[in-house]
Amino acid sequence: MDHRLREASISGDVHSLHQLLQEDRLLLNRPTYCSDNPLHVAATLGHADFAAEVVRLRPDLARELDVGGHTPLHLAAANGHAAVAKVLLGNSSAGVPGHELCLLRDMDWLTPIHAAALKGRTDILRELAVGACPESVRATTGRGETALHLAVRSSSFEAVEFLVETVAAAAELLNSKDDKGNTALHLAMARRQLQTMKFMLSKPSVDVNSVNRRGLTPLDVLLESPNEQYGDMALGEAIRAAGGKTAAELKLPPPAAVLLPRASRHQKPRVKHDEFRNTPGTLMVVATLIATITFQAALNPPGGFVQKEDGTGKSNPASKVQADADDDRSVRLQPFLMFDVIGLFASLSIILLLICVSPRRKRMLGFLSWIMWAAVLSTALAFQCAIVQIYKSSAVVRYLSFAWSGILCVAAVWIFFRFAVFLLKRVGWWKWRRHGHAGSGGLLVVKRIGVVAALLLAAGATLFLSYFFLVVIRILPLMSLNRRTFPAYLPAPAPAP
Template sequence: MEKRLSDAALQGNVTSLVQILEEDPLILDKLIVSCISETPLHTAATLGHLDFLKELLSRKPELAAELDSCGCSPLHLAAAKGHVDVVKELLSAGGEVGLERNTDGRTALHVAAIKGRAVILAELIRVNPELTRVLTDRGETGLHLCVKWNRLEALKLLVEENGKDGELVNWKDCEGNTALHIAVAKKHIEIINCLLTLSGLEVNALNKSGLTALDILRQSPRDLRDMEIELALRKAGASSVKDLHLITDDWIPQKARQMTKRLSSQETRTKKPVVKHKSTDWLGRKRSALMVVASLIATVAFQAGLTPPGGVWQDNYTVDDKGNPVNDPHSVGQSIMAYQEPKSYGIFMILNTIAFLSSLSIILLLVSGLPMRRRRWMWVQMIIMWIAITAQVGTYFVTLRHMSPNDVEGVLREVTEISVLTWLTLMVVVFMGNAVRMNLWVLRKYGYIKEKEIQTEGIEDDEEDMLE
C-alpha cells in the first residue's frame, strides 16, 4: 500500500490517492507514526503536483509540518524548486511551517534566498513578515544569504520590503559581518552598488576583527574590480579603521601597553622628551641581504670552477699517431688554461676559491643557528662578504685577460688598471666609513662620547642599545 502511495505521489495521480485512502483510511496516520524519511507530501512539493498536494492537505494538514531526513519540511522543498502555488498552499495550512529550520539551520525563506527565488520570498514575506528576522545557525539573515550567493533579484526584493529597516540591513552574523562586508569580500559589484543606495546602511560598521568594508577590500586578493569597488565605497563615505581613529586601548597588545607605560614613567622622571624609534629590523635586513648575495657569489664561483676560461680538454692526448709520446700531453676533463697559462690559471683558481669559500662561510654562519645576532658579529660577516666580492672581481679580470686576443692587450691593460684602481678606491672609502662608524660606536658604548638624542626615526646607531 505504501509503495502504491509513493508511486501515486511521483505521478501526481489524485485518482490513485483517493482510491488508496478509501482502501486504507489510516494510511496517512501510519506514515506519520512510522517516522519515514520522506512523506508523499514531500514528493508532491518537490515535483510541484499541486492537486495531489491539495488532496493530501485536505485529508491530513499536519503532514505540512513533517520533516525529512535532512530536516526539511515540504515548504523547504517547494521553496527551493520555486513552485509558487505549492508554497501558497502549504502556507495556508497554518501552523508555524515557515519557521521550521532544517539541519543546516535554514528556514524556507533562507533556502529561497540561496536559490534566488524572488517570487517565493515575496509570498513568504507577505504571509509572515517576521520571517525576515529569523536567523540561521550562523546568525545570518536572508539578506546575508542573498549577498553570499550573489542573488541580486532576491536581494532587491528583500531591500524593497525591508529597505527602511536599518536594523536588518546592518545586522551582523556570528563573525560580525554585515551584508556589505560579505559583498565586498565576495566582490559582487552589482550587489555592493545596490546596498550603497540604502539610506540606513552603515558603511563603516566594524566586524569582530575590527575591520570596515574598505579594510576587507584592501586585505583581499587584488583584481581588476578593486578600483571600481573602492571608488563606490569612497563615494558612499566609507573609510578604513585608521581613518576613523577608532583604535582603543583594548586593541593595543599587552607588550605595547607596557612599553608605553615605561616610556611615560621615564619621561616623568627625566623631564625630557623621550625619543621614539621606528621599529626597524636592521639585523634582519642585513642577514637577508647577506644570504642572497652569498648565494649568488657561491653559484657563480662554483660554475667558474667547473668550467674555467677556455674550457677543458675533451680527449686524451699522450701519444701521436705512431705511438710516440708527445711533447705537450693532456688528459680529458683537465683545464686548457692550466696548460697554456699556468700562472694565470693559478691566480684564477686562488681568487675563485677564496670567493667560493667566503660565500659558503657566510651561508653556513647564517643557517648554523649560533647566537650571532649582535651587531659586531654582523660586521664580521660583512667583512667576509667584502673579501668574497673582491675575490670575485679579481676572478673576472683574470678571466677577461685570458679570453682577450693579443691585439687588444694594450687597451685591455689600461681598462683593467683603471677598473681595479676604481674598485680599490671604492673599497677604501667603504672601509674607512665603516671604521669611523665602529669607532664612534665603541666610544659611545664605553662613555667617551655622550650619545645625542636623535629625533630622526630609523637611525641604526640608536637601535644598538635595544639590540644589545
C-alpha cells in the same frame, strides 16, 4: 511509506490517491520514521493539486521532517514551487497555521525563507516575507545570518534587490551583523559583487563604515586582499564616494580580540600534555613496540644459547670448566630474563585489555598507564643487564651504565611519587582539585587501609629497584674488574701458600 502511495506522489495523481484511500483509509495516518511523507514528495516535485489534497486530508503532515530535517515548505522554497508554498501557507486548520510553518527550522537551523534566499527564489520570498509571515525576515541562522546575508552569499542580486526594496525591515537587514560582525555590505565587498554593493550603497540607511569583530570596515575588507582582476578600483571608488573609510582613518580602537601581547602573536598555541598520552591508540602502539622488543630479546639473549653437554658421555676437565662457566653465565642472565619477561607480559596485558575492554574512561586508561610504566621500567632493566654482561670489560660502558642507573632511580622515585599522589587523592589525604569526594564511613576506612598497604608495597618495590640499579648492576660487576682498571681501589692479591 507505501510504494503505491509514493508512485502516486511522484506522478501527482490525485485520482490514484483517492483509490488508495478507498482500499485503506488509514494509509495517510501511518507514521513514517526517517522517511519522506507524500507531502515532501509533492513539495519537491511541485505538484500543487496533490499537495492541496494531502493537506486537506492530513494537515499535520506539513509539520513533519524528512531525513534531512526539512519540512515540505523548506523543499518547496528551495525548489521554487510557489504554488505549493501558497498551498502550505494557506493551511490553517488542525492547529497548524501558515505563519508557524515559516519559522520551523531544519537540521542546519535554516527557516524556509533562508532556503529561498540561498537559491534566489524571489517568488517564494514574496510569499513568505510579504504575505504569510513578515516576521520571518528577521530570523537568523545558527551563524547569525539573515536572509539578506544568504542572498549575498549565493550571489543572487534579484533576491537582494527584492529584500531591500520590498521588505519593511530593509534598514534593519542592511545593518544586521552575523556572528563575525559582518554586514551584508562586508560580504558583498569580500566577494567583489560590484552591482550588489552599488545597490546597497544607494540606500541612505546603510552603514558604510560598520566595523566587524576583527575591527575591519567594508573598505578594510577590500584592501585586505587586493586583486585588480575583480575590479577593486571600481569597488574602492564606489565606496569612497559613499563616504567609506578605513578603521585607521576613523581612529577606532582595535577590538578586544585583536589586543594581544606582541610576543604571543608568534607563539604556538599550548596544547595540554594529556592530549598525547593515556589514549587507547598511544597505549596500543607503545605496548606493541615493547612486546616486540622483549619477545625478540627473550629468544636471543646476550651471547646466545649454549649447550652444556658435549655429547660424548665422557667427562674431562675442560668440559667441566666450560660447564661451570655456562652455569655462571646462566645465573648472570637470570636478572635479564626476569625483567624481560615482566616487560613482555605487562605489554601483552595492555594489548589484551585494549582489545577486549576498549576502555574510554579516564580511570581505566590511568590504570593501563601504570602497567605501561611497569613495562617500560622492566624493559630498561633488561637492557641494563644485557649491556653490563656483554661489555663487562669496558670501563666506559660501566660509567655510562652507572649514569643510566641514576636516571632509572630518579624515574622510579618519580613514578612512586605520582602513584602515591594518585592514591592519596582517592582517599581524601591529598588536595582534591576536581569536583568529587572520597566518600565516608567504613568504606573510606577500608580504602585508606588499602592505600597504606599499597604505598608500603610500592615503597618497597622502589627501594628494591634502586638497590638493583646501583648495587647489583653497577657495584658488583665493578668489583670483578682487574687491577689494571682501578689499581688504587682494589686490594692486592694474597700470596700463594
